[in-house]
Amino acid sequence: MFPRFLPAGESALVVEFGDEIHPDIHRQVLALDYALSREPFPGLRETVPTYRSLLVHYDPLQLAWDDALGYVTDALRRSAEVPMPEPAEVEIPVIYGGEFGPDLEFVAESNGLSVDEVIRLHAGATYTVYMLGFAPGFAYLGGLPDRLATPRLPTPRPSVPAGSVGIAGRQTGIYALSTPGGWRIIGRTLQVMLALHRDPPTLLKPGDRVRFVPVEQGADEGR
Amino acid sequence: MAQAILEVIEGGWLTTVQDLGRPGYARYGIPPSGAMDFFALAVANRLVGNPPGAAGLEITLTGPTLRATAPCLVAVTGADLTLQVDGREMPMWMSVFVRRGSVISFGRRRWGCRAYLAIAGGIDVPPVLGSRSTYLPGRFGGLDGRALRPGDRLPIGPAPANLVEQAGRAFPRHLIPPYSDRPVLRAIPGPQDDHFTPEGLKTFFGAEYRILPTSDRMGYRLEGPTVVHGKGTEIISDGVPLGAVQVPPDGQPIVMMADHQTTGGYPKIAAVIRADIPLLAQGVPGESRVSFRPVSIPEAQGWYREMGKLLDWPDSQ
Numbered sequence: 001m002f003p004r005f006l007p008a009g010e011s012a013l014v015v016e017f018g019d020e021i022h023p024d025i026h027r028q029v030l031a032l033d034y035a036l037s038r039e040p041f042p043g044l045r046e047t048v049p050t051y052r053s054l055l056v057h058y059d060p061l062q063l064a065w066d067d068a069l070g071y072v073t074d075a076l077r078r079s080a081e082v083p084m085p086e087p088a089e090v091e092i093p094v095i096y097g098g099e100f101g102p103d104l105e106f107v108a109e110s111n112g113l114s115v116d117e118v119i120r121l122h123a124g125a126t127y128t129v130y131m132l133g134f135a136p137g138f139a140y141l142g143g144l145p146d147r148l149a150t151p152r153l154p155t156p157r158p159s160v161p162a163g164s165v166g167i168a169g170r171q172t173g174i175y176a177l178s179t180p181g182g183w184r185i186i187g188r189t190l191q192v193m194l195a196l197h198r199d200p201p202t203l204l205k206p207g208d209r210v211r212f213v214p215v216e217q218g219a220d221e222g223r
Numbered sequence: 224m225a226q227a228i229l230e231v232i233e234g235g236w237l238t239t240v241q242d243l244g245r246p247g248y249a250r251y252g253i254p255p256s257g258a259m260d261f262f263a264l265a266v267a268n269r270l271v272g273n274p275p276g277a278a279g280l281e282i283t284l285t286g287p288t289l290r291a292t293a294p295c296l297v298a299v300t301g302a303d304l305t306l307q308v309d310g311r312e313m314p315m316w317m318s319v320f321v322r323r324g325s326v327i328s329f330g331r332r333r334w335g336c337r338a339y340l341a342i343a344g345g346i347d348v349p350p351v352l353g354s355r356s357t358y359l360p361g362r363f364g365g366l367d368g369r370a371l372r373p374g375d376r377l378p379i380g381p382a383p384a385n386l387v388e389q390a391g392r393a394f395p396r397h398l399i400p401p402y403s404d405r406p407v408l409r410a411i412p413g414p415q416d417d418h419f420t421p422e423g424l425k426t427f428f429g430a431e432y433r434i435l436p437t438s439d440r441m442g443y444r445l446e447g448p449t450v451v452h453g454k455g456t457e458i459i460s461d462g463v464p465l466g467a468v469q470v471p472p473d474g475q476p477i478v479m480m481a482d483h484q485t486t487g488g489y490p491k492i493a494a495v496i497r498a499d500i501p502l503l504a505q506g507v508p509g510e511s512r513v514s515f516r517p518v519s520i521p522e523a524q525g526w527y528r529e530m531g532k533l534l535d536w537p538d539s540q
Contacts, residue, residue: 006414009494010523012464014414021459048249048462050486055249055462060497060524061531132252133460133486136361140460176252177361194251196351196363202251 003028003076005069011045011060013068015076016053021142025052026130028079030207032072035079041071049206050131051140087128088208092174092189093215094123094165100188100217107150107167107184119214121145122186127172127210137176137194137202141210144172156182163189165212176202187212227293227382229342231375232326235287240346240365240377241339241481243276245354249485255465256356256364259440259481259504260337263301265534266394267341270298270318272383275534277345278355280371282338284507286329287371291321295379296343296386300394302335302505316399320390335402335505343389344382358482359440398533404511405431406502408495409518409526410468415458415490419470423451427468427492428515432476436509440482442469443503445513449474450492460488466495468515478503496523498530 006014015032018025033049036056043062048055058068096119097104108118127141149170157180160166164175166183175181176193189212193203204210241264244257258264258281265275280287286304298318299306306313307328313319315338321327329338348355348366357365366375383389416424432447456472463469467479469489478495479487480503495503496518506513 007411007494007520008414008462008464008491009411009466010496010520010527012462012494014461016461019459046247046249048485050461051459053461055464057246057249057464060527064524065520131460131486132250133462134252134484136251136253138252179360199352200251201248201253201352206250 005072007065008055012055012057013065013072014053014055015072018052021051021130023128023142026128026142027084029054031079031084032076033206034084035075035082036072038082039075039078041075043068044071048133050133088205089211090204090208091211091213092191094187094189094212095217096122096187096214098217101165101186103166103184104186107148107186110150111147113147118148118186121148122172123212123214129204129206129208129210131206132202132204135175135177135179138179139174139176139193139202139204141172141174144170146170148172150184152182153184156180160185161188163191163193165189174204227291227295227344227379229346229377229379230290230292231287231371231373231377232290233288233373234371234375235282235329236285237283238287238371239281239357239359240278240348241281241356242278242354244356244481245352245358245364248352249462252485253352253361254358254482254485256354256358257481258339260301260339260501262400262501262530263337264339264341266316267298267300267339268345269534270300270316270392270394271296271341271343272389273341273343273345277341277380278348279339279341279346282329282340284332284336286338288326288328290326291323294323294386295321295382296389297321297327297340299338299340301338303333304338305330305333306338314393316396317393318390320387334404336507337504342379343386344380347378347380360482395536398536400501402502402505404507406499406506406511406513408499408503408513408515409523410493410495410515411520411523412493412517413491416492418452418454418458418490419492420451420453423453424492426450427476428517431512431514434506434508434511434513438508440480442480442483443478443506443508445476445478447475450476452490456490457488458490460486463487463491464494466497466500467491468493468495480504493517496526498523498526
């Protein structure tokens with residue numbers, strides 16, 4: 001049944017590796033993405049890795065569906081053979097709670113934990129960047145300890161500051177730009193997550209390993 | 224010769240700098256942006272001798288008032304907002320010579336939503352990640368990431384010297400896309416058409432939908448008969464291409480437009496073909512109605528190819 005190939009208009013196809021959020025499925029997504037980036041086929045435009053699928057954009061003037069499918073199938077075969085590079089490990093300093101983490105106490109209370117326990121659990125885990133998406137640079141991270149799972153806000157905030165670290169269900173994530181948002185905000189990083197003059201423009205990329213390091217407010221001043 | 228400037232006297236309702244977009248960054252969550260009616264912008268550019276992807280102005284519903292500080296050559300395509308130079312109406316889909324100090328303005332809206340103004344040399348704002356397109360929600364690209372307002376000064380790139388001779392070049396009337404306030408949009412089913420019941424698909428490809436006033440450059444929100452889901456109203460978020468038709472739990476479709484989010488968690492019943500995106504982009508929120516017709520990938524690729532060939536109309540050299 002998987003992988004399966006689905007049309008997304010006349011110039012893109014979706015390769016689905018499963019229908020659940022799972023590290024093994026995500027690894028297959030990244031492996032195909034890596035194979036295509038190492039040996040791009042003529043007419044390949046760009047790829048968008050997500051939890052369980054890869055969106056492959058191709059030039060509709062150069063490639064029919066069958067051509068694109070053929071190239072992607074070849075890359076899929078190569079991806080099973082070529083080892084992936086080790087993921088980058090990124091530490092992100094976070095100021096938890098206070099004005100920077102207005103929902104920290106809610107997350108603690110609704111899970112029967114103290115605020116310190118929430119911080120210890122959140123900063124004690126290692127996360128994988130599943131995808132960047134929705135808004136520029138927004139990082140969806142997998143690996144949140146089950147005891148921190150918290151539903152989203154019933155009504156999204158009109159504006160969540162850039163650098164905010166939030167929890168939604170069993171996921172945690174980082175807002176790279178100030179946007180509306182419904183995640184429970186537990187802290188904020190002063191790390192620049194999105195810099196438009198850089199290429200690539202984001203600090204994180206899919207597959208990276210992330211650890212949060214608690215810092216005190218003021219510790220980052222003068223950067 | 225000093226660099227030409229377009230001085231903004233009035234910004235209009237929503238006027239932004241756009242080119243053909245910022246592809247290649249969807250994996251970082253950055254949408255393509257670019258002209259909603261990319262065909263109209265490309266034609267306008269060709270009319271003034273620019274490459275099709277030069278930056279121009281996307282003018283929404285109510286036009287701006289602009290003064291040229293140097294002689295220039297402009298062309299306006301897309302929606303008919305009554306183009307005027309020094310108060311006199313000028314033809315659209317044609318290159319027009321504008322004298323130093325002349326004022327370009329717009330009058331009554333006759334049809335359509337977005338007009339495109341190209342100027343020989345292109346609008347020379349700094350590119351961001353390879354594009355001059357404005358992305359309003361992210362406040363980047365174009366002129367400081369925002370719409371034009373009075374007092375702005377738009378720098379124009381170097382233009383050829385023989386502007387007067389190039390005036391009067393016209394795009395053939397019969398090649399203008401079949402714009403309509405009730406366009407039938409051709410769409411390719413998928414990738415999640417299997418999330419809908421046969422009745423849901425029949426509704427989607429049979430009914431007429433009104434474009435809601437809340438529609439914008441990110442998405443066109445439609446209102447009409449409910450498209451019934453089959454197996455669940457949410458999916459694990461995946462990549463979203465331009466033209467994708469998401470159906471949220473309320474069964475009212477949303478078509479992803481130029482500034483669309485790069486990933487989404489609603490099932491996508493179909494994707495509007497590229498050749499018909501310009502028709503939708505001219506749909507007026509709150510007024511126009513659309514319907515959908517299923518087509519195949521080879522058909523859609525053929526129509527897109529034909530559309531590209533129109534940019535090389537016989538007298539375009």
